Amino acid sequence: MRARSIRGAGATATAAAIAVAASACSAPGDGGSDAKDSAVVGIAYEPETLSPLLGYGKDGNSKIFDGLLTHDADMKLKPALAAALPKVADDAKTYTYKLRKGVKFSDGKPFSAKDVVFTYETILDKKTNNASKTELDAVKSVEAKGDDTVVFHLKYPYAPFAERTVLPIAPEHVAGKQDVNTGTFTTKPVGTGPYKLVKWSKGEKLTFKANPDYWGGAPKVKNFTMAIIKDDDIRATRLDAGELDGAILPPNLAKKYKSDSGRNTYAAKTFDYRVVTLPTGNKVAGDTDIRRALDVGVDRKAMVDSILYGEGKEAYGPVPTDSPWFTKGTERTFDAAKAKKILDDAGWKPGKDGIREKDGVQAEFPLWYLSGDKLRQDHALAYASDAKKIGIKVEVQSGTWEVIQPRMPKDAVLAGGGSPADPDFDQYTLLKSSLAGDGFNNMAHYDNPKVDKALEEARKSGDHAKRQAAYDTIQRELVKNPGYTFLTHIDHLYVVDKKFGDLSTQVEPHDHGLASGPWWNVEDWQPKK
Amino acid sequence: MARLVARRALFAVPVLLLVTFGVFAIAAASPFDPVKAYAGTAGLTASQENLDQLRANLGVDRPLTARWWDWLTSALTGDFGDSSTLRQPVADAIGERIGWSVLLAATAFVVAILLGTALGVLAARRPGGWLDRAVTSLAYTLEAAPPFWLGLLAVWFFALKLGVLPSGGLTDTASSTVTAGQVASHLVLPAGVLAVSQLPWFVLYVRQGVGDALGDDPVRGARARGLAERTVLLGHALRSGMLPVLTLIGSRVPELITGALLVETVFSWPGIAAATVQAATSVDFPLLAALTVLATAAVLLGNLVADLLYGLADPRVGFDG
Numbered sequence: 139m140r141a142r143s144i145r146g147a148g149a150t151a152t153a154a155a156i157a158v159a160a161s162a163c164s165a166p167g168d169g170g171s172d173a174k175d176s177a178v179v180g181i182a183y184e185p186e187t188l189s190p191l192l193g194y195g196k197d198g199n200s201k202i203f204d205g206l207l208t209h210d211a212d213m214k215l216k217p218a219l220a221a222a223l224p225k226v227a228d229d230a231k232t233y234t235y236k237l238r239k240g241v242k243f244s245d246g247k248p249f250s251a252k253d254v255v256f257t258y259e260t261i262l263d264k265k266t267n268n269a270s271k272t273e274l275d276a277v278k279s280v281e282a283k284g285d286d287t288v289v290f291h292l293k294y295p296y297a298p299f300a301e302r303t304v305l306p307i308a309p310e311h312v313a314g315k316q317d318v319n320t321g322t323f324t325t326k327p328v329g330t331g332p333y334k335l336v337k338w339s340k341g342e343k344l345t346f347k348a349n350p351d352y353w354g355g356a357p358k359v360k361n362f363t364m365a366i367i368k369d370d371d372i373r374a375t376r377l378d379a380g381e382l383d384g385a386i387l388p389p390n391l392a393k394k395y396k397s398d399s400g401r402n403t404y405a406a407k408t409f410d411y412r413v414v415t416l417p418t419g420n421k422v423a424g425d426t427d428i429r430r431a432l433d434v435g436v437d438r439k440a441m442v443d444s445i446l447y448g449e450g451k452e453a454y455g456p457v458p459t460d461s462p463w464f465t466k467g468t469e470r471t472f473d474a475a476k477a478k479k480i481l482d483d484a485g486w487k488p489g490k491d492g493i494r495e496k497d498g499v500q501a502e503f504p505l506w507y508l509s510g511d512k513l514r515q516d517h518a519l520a521y522a523s524d525a526k527k528i529g530i531k532v533e534v535q536s537g538t539w540e541v542i543q544p545r546m547p548k549d550a551v552l553a554g555g556g557s558p559a560d561p562d563f564d565q566y567t568l569l570k571s572s573l574a575g576d577g578f579n580n581m582a583h584y585d586n587p588k589v590d591k592a593l594e595e596a597r598k599s600g601d602h603a604k605r606q607a608a609y610d611t612i613q614r615e616l617v618k619n620p621g622y623t624f625l626t627h628i629d630h631l632y633v634v635d636k637k638f639g640d641l642s643t644q645v646e647p648h649d650h651g652l653a654s655g656p657w658w659n660v661e662d663w664q665p666k667k
Numbered sequence: 668m669a670r671l672v673a674r675r676a677l678f679a680v681p682v683l684l685l686v687t688f689g690v691f692a693i694a695a696a697s698p699f700d701p702v703k704a705y706a707g708t709a710g711l712t713a714s715q716e717n718l719d720q721l722r723a724n725l726g727v728d729r730p731l732t733a734r735w736w737d738w739l740t741s742a743l744t745g746d747f748g749d750s751s752t753l754r755q756p757v758a759d760a761i762g763e764r765i766g767w768s769v770l771l772a773a774t775a776f777v778v779a780i781l782l783g784t785a786l787g788v789l790a791a792r793r794p795g796g797w798l799d800r801a802v803t804s805l806a807y808t809l810e811a812a813p814p815f816w817l818g819l820l821a822v823w824f825f826a827l828k829l830g831v832l833p834s835g836g837l838t839d840t841a842s843s844t845v846t847a848g849q850v851a852s853h854l855v856l857p858a859g860v861l862a863v864s865q866l867p868w869f870v871l872y873v874r875q876g877v878g879d880a881l882g883d884d885p886v887r888g889a890r891a892r893g894l895a896e897r898t899v900l901l902g903h904a905l906r907s908g909m910l911p912v913l914t915l916i917g918s919r920v921p922e923l924i925t926g927a928l929l930v931e932t933v934f935s936w937p938g939i940a941a942a943t944v945q946a947a948t949s950v951d952f953p954l955l956a957a958l959t960v961l962a963t964a965a966v967l968l969g970n971l972v973a974d975l976l977y978g979l980a981d982p983r984v985g986f987d988g
Contacts, residue, residue: 178840184941186707187754193709267724267751268707269938272714319724320749336843340753340763342836342937344817345843367935372822372835377824381840389877540698567712577718578711616918647709 156641174637176361176666180373180385184366188335189324190262190306193270197559199644199653200361203306203329205286206235206254211659213558215300219249219307219330223300228429230295230600231547237286239354241266241277243309244334251510255350257311258290260318267319273302273563295598297605298560306331329417332357332661342366346651348661357661359638364652377633384634389447392631402636405629406643407460409556409564411453412517414623415507415582418574419547423503426619427484428530433620434470436524442624445516449631453459453624455613456487456556456564463561463606476529479512479521486529492531502531506545509536509551517625518552540622546581553581556627556648561609562597569612569621584621637666668975675971683740683960683968686824690959691735694950701727704949705751722727725751727950738956743924752945757953760942761961765835768938770929774854775861780916783869788905790870791877803874807869814864814926818933832856835935856935864926865919872915876908883907910981917973920966 143414188194190203196207202494217223220235227234258280261268276296279563306329325338332354332627334347344364348357362438365382367373376382387395395403396507398640416432418421423429438452454470457463480502481494493502505513505522515536522532532550542551557563566573569589573579589612598609616622630646632655641656641663652658687814702722703710723729740750747757762968790802826834833839834856838849877900880886886903894902931940939958946954 176841186752189754192754196709211729264720265724267721269709269713269717269721272712272717275714317749320754322755324754327694329737339837339933340760341941342935343840347843361841361843363841363843365836365935367835368932368941371819371934372933375822375827376834376840379830379834381835538698539703541701573714577715579714 146236155229166304166630175359176363177359177426177638177657177660177663177665178363178381179655180365180366180367180376180382181633181652182366182368182370182373182386183652184341184368185652186343187324188327188338189313189318189329190257190269190308190329191266191318192324193268194327195306195653196270196273196304197647197649198304198306199658200306200329200331201333201653202327202331202335203305204331205306206237207300207304209304209559209644211642211644218304219254220303226600229291230297230598231301233290233292233299234304235290236287237288238353239286239638240292242351243312243328243329243330244349244351245309245312248310249307249309249330250285251288251597252285253307253310254288255280255282256314257305257308260308260313261305263318265318272473276302294391295600296596297424297600298562301559301563304559332403333362338625351662352557356536356659357663358665359660359663362651362657362660383638384656386630386633387630389449389629389631391631392449393447395633398633400636401633402641403584404632404634404641404643405449406632406646406655407458408628408646409456409458409461409558410451410488410554410628410630410646410648411456411458411556412454412514412554412625412628413456414521414625415546415549415551415553416621416623417547417581418583418621420503420549421499422501422530425484425551427480427486428501429620429623431477431480431486431528432530432623433532433617434473434480436521436623437472437529438625439472441517441520445513445520446626449629453627455616455624456568457609457613458627459562461558462607465610467568468613468617470617473607474524474528492526492529493531500531501529502533503550504533505550505552506537506542506546507537508542509538513628514552514554521623521625522550543578547575547583551581558645558647561605562593565571565609565612566593566597584623586619586621589615589621639662639666671978672971675967677891678926679964679967683963686959686963687737687739687956690956691731691952694947694952694955695731698924699948699950699951701725701751701950701952702887704951705864706822727952734952738953741742749948750942750951750954752949752951753942757957760954761939761957762944763831764937764939765961767936768927768931768940769935771854771858771861771931771938772923774858774921775865775927776923778858778862779844779865779869780912784873784905784909784912786866787870788877788900791875791881791904791908794878794901799874802870806870809863810867812864814860815929817864817934818857818860818930821856821908822933824855836931837937840906853934857930857936859928861923865923868915868919869912873908874910876911877904878908880904880906880908893974906980909979913976913980914973915975917970920969921962924962924965925968 143381185194195203198205207215207222210216220240221238224233224235243249260266261271268402274297276292278291309328312328316323327335332349332352334349336345336347338344343366346362348360350356365631370388370391371383373386377385390402395401415428418424442450450473454468484492486496486501505518507518518534522534525532567579570593571585571590574583590606592611596605599605634656643656644658646654702718706713725865750757750760753760786802793799822834825832832855833853837847837853881904889899889903928940931938943958
């Protein structure tokens, strides 16, 4: 009797153990990521809104929406809701778009020219709280001609304007009937894109379903989920636990997946730069010789190797060295001896503690970085350490933008930025003297008449050769008088399961948009059978 | 009893008024700029004109008292305003999230109370025994461990090493529907961690209370009359030993709220945690004020419940005391 009850207990325990083991095998797999037509990716940022009227998807590629134009893998413009690239007239002041026929919003209602006009006019409306509306500054008016033609009239000739028309089009029949700043459209969007939003569980995930009637063809990946996991370590953990098919990761965590047989690592090339602003208003940082000495006296290669683990490249300007807009021959090789000679020749003589002096002024200035940003902190400290070796004292300090912004005219800042679509987008706001101190534009208060002139020429001219020549001039001027020390361009790293085949990435901007990374074209993925 | 409730409710009104005004005043004095927070990275390329327009649209350039008064008067009519960070009405923002936070906190609280009481009684039975020493030292260790750290440890062990529990989210990552079964399995780790972080206080209070009660005359008398150990322990000692715990329940509420904030972050639990942090750092007045009112109300309610329970458990304590 006694023996039997013990055996019985043993059997129960065994059964329980098997049950636990079985659930152990199946539980993580229940994530649904086993199915070939589903993809789950982990992202680091949650959007505040999904309304294009408030700025969502303004750089294109929003999955729920389409713009008039979109980018291909090489960031070349191609038609989306427009039937072809725009006709440009009147010396780059009038842009005419013919629209694609038969496109429907995912609620079944037809898309037409009035939706385009509604979208642009709403964004430009003063009452709309869209923080990026400065980007449409050139637009004077938008006009619908019939159902299938839209004409943009610009205030001034603006060659890169077509790049701005990748911004997503909202349906007037939905978004026009509610408060643009807080209506339900901001969380329950309706668009023409390849995916429909099923649910946005704030703080947790965004779930999408393929739009079977998408004008570009129904996507093969039917269910697409973006899990919002802000902490890098937790994202990596959930990738390991099998709950995610892919994720964005910082270089130190992405490293270990390089040798993973089940996953591919992708390093997306970017325009995402880290830069030190050298404000003209500072006696030391504003001195051309100091600027030139720092430009050759900092070891960019070492920063790429030690801070980015090799996942990035040296930067000499906002344009990355592998971009067609880059001016060959403007690379600055690291040469501390040359830097010291520049300073010696200019009369900056070593004083006490090795810090140089000229006319009673010590070669020192403060450098601020955004507190909590590890990458910027590392860059700032490396910069200060290199500067010290050539006799310039850079005091590294951290603060929030509220603390930093008022100091920008006098103090250096470790800043970031980068927009691949057109060289005008970065450079005009970064270098134009008339924009000095306007918000976060031209943080260094850079003032160079030759650069100003070239910037104007480049944006007005529709001719590629003329534009290239203007941007060449700017990059050469930045060697002679660098108002900024550009340090690195940073690769964005992603890890994705191999079952989705070999994927590609676009050249990415500074911002991590929702649809950056290998899933930029998830609608075209062909999962392995 | 009704008088106690009524008096406390009346007392809550000035407290809530003061707290909301305090929130507005502190937020206004903070170095954070709501316009920059609203604009986010887009603000880094925006022109000053655009930023100024935003400032006017958001109404953040108006004086502190005017903003507070507007918020208060419309809140009384049931309109809690619009959250600037979440781009939706405050009532919607909170409505979407609060249920999950309450589920998490309530589950954790119940588990902590039940488990804490059980362990506390066991420890009190043989003061200085091996069980007592084990439970007490465990409680002291847990008391020092931050919930965030416990959460990471739990994810590493249960989700990664054993693979028996999901590591985060409300439902399976790929699932778009919310089912009770999925929520239950996803609730285990976050609620467990939160419960464990609350556990030490209950264990230690119960152990002390029951231990003291075991030495009291009524209990010694009951033992002398030959009552069963079980009856003595649960019927007599626990009953009087629980009194301090009832007070503790009320005072643990604030700690539970902050603990929940951290736990929600670790487990991507879609509660109000992220919204609260965001509201605070972005100076999102309407959302911040509403959340503060909720938290204050929870604390006041917690104290009221504790006092009511105390009165019920010990008839000697009047409700008017």
